[in-house]
Amino acid sequence: MANNFFNINRFLLVAKRSVINYSRKERYLAIVVAALPPLFLLVNLLLNYQLIGLEFRTKLLLNIVTILFLFSPYLFFYEINHPSRGLIGVMVPASTFEKFIFMELTTLLFAPLTALSLYGGVDAILSIVAAPLFKGEAIRGVLQFISDIPFGTLISLLIVQQLVVLSNLLFLSKKFFKLIGSLLAFHFGVGVVALLISLLIPKESWSNLVESLIYAVSKGKALFTIVIKIVLSSTAVGLAALSYFRMRKLKF
Numbered sequence: 001m002a003n004n005f006f007n008i009n010r011f012l013l014v015a016k017r018s019v020i021n022y023s024r025k026e027r028y029l030a031i032v033v034a035a036l037p038p039l040f041l042l043v044n045l046l047l048n049y050q051l052i053g054l055e056f057r058t059k060l061l062l063n064i065v066t067i068l069f070l071f072s073p074y075l076f077f078y079e080i081n082h083p084s085r086g087l088i089g090v091m092v093p094a095s096t097f098e099k100f101i102f103m104e105l106t107t108l109l110f111a112p113l114t115a116l117s118l119y120g121g122v123d124a125i126l127s128i129v130a131a132p133l134f135k136g137e138a139i140r141g142v143l144q145f146i147s148d149i150p151f152g153t154l155i156s157l158l159i160v161q162q163l164v165v166l167s168n169l170l171f172l173s174k175k176f177f178k179l180i181g182s183l184l185a186f187h188f189g190v191g192v193v194a195l196l197i198s199l200l201i202p203k204e205s206w207s208n209l210v211e212s213l214i215y216a217v218s219k220g221k222a223l224f225t226i227v228i229k230i231v232l233s234s235t236a237v238g239l240a241a242l243s244y245f246r247m248r249k250l251k252f
Contacts (some may be wrong), residue, residue: 010094014102034118041126044133054136061119061138062145065112070161072111073168074175077103081169081250096248155232162239169246
């Protein structure tokens with residue numbers, strides 16, 4: 001019986017065609033990222049002084065990796081649901097799940113790791129060959145920072161990233177602004193509901209409820225932490241599932 005859900009050969013075909021179809025925009029971005037360390041070295045050489053030091057280079061690399069982790073769906077798959085240009089993805093002979101997995105791997109790993117490798121690799125080489133004016137390796141600081149990220153922060157970033165993936169599939173244009181608008185509307189709705197509840201519940205009962213919650217959390221802090229982690233993880237998985245079913249609805 002044929003496996004129509006996941007086949008490694010079809011998955012590799014999706015990857016191959018996607019890499020071939022990358023636009024000049026993605027290639028130019030990769031060149032710019034790799035060219036930043038040499039540019040910084042040139043500035044230091046012209047001034048004969050380490051104006052752009054390790055701290056700046058490390059923070060810049062961290063910001064680039066973070067931005068690509070969060071917003072690479074808009075960069076690599078912006079036209080995925082376009083009425084005509086999105087047909088390229090539809091016509092690739094692979095299952096929806098295979099295309100979805102490739103999209104997730106590209107946005108979660110390939111995009112940020114490519115930037116980390118290009119910028120970090122060139123930066124590390126220059127730190128060896130031009131040590132007096134280009135001290136330290138930015139990639140070391142970034143990897144150390146990533147390894148120290150708390151679980152809650154990491155899952156929160158993943159939730160934002162999955163929201164971007166979903167918005168990229170839902171909206172046809174001005175996707176970033178529509179995502180921000182949707183989040184603001186959601187928070188406004190939650191605020192209105194909370195306000196209505198606070199008005200309906202007597203002040204004394206509300207105070208007792210808050211105190212009881214605080215007491216319960218303080219007594220069962222470990223259990224509360226586990227519950228929060230489960231809720232956050234479930235939210236990220238749920239958003240990914242919504243993106244998958246949205247892709248299926250788009251006939252991918």
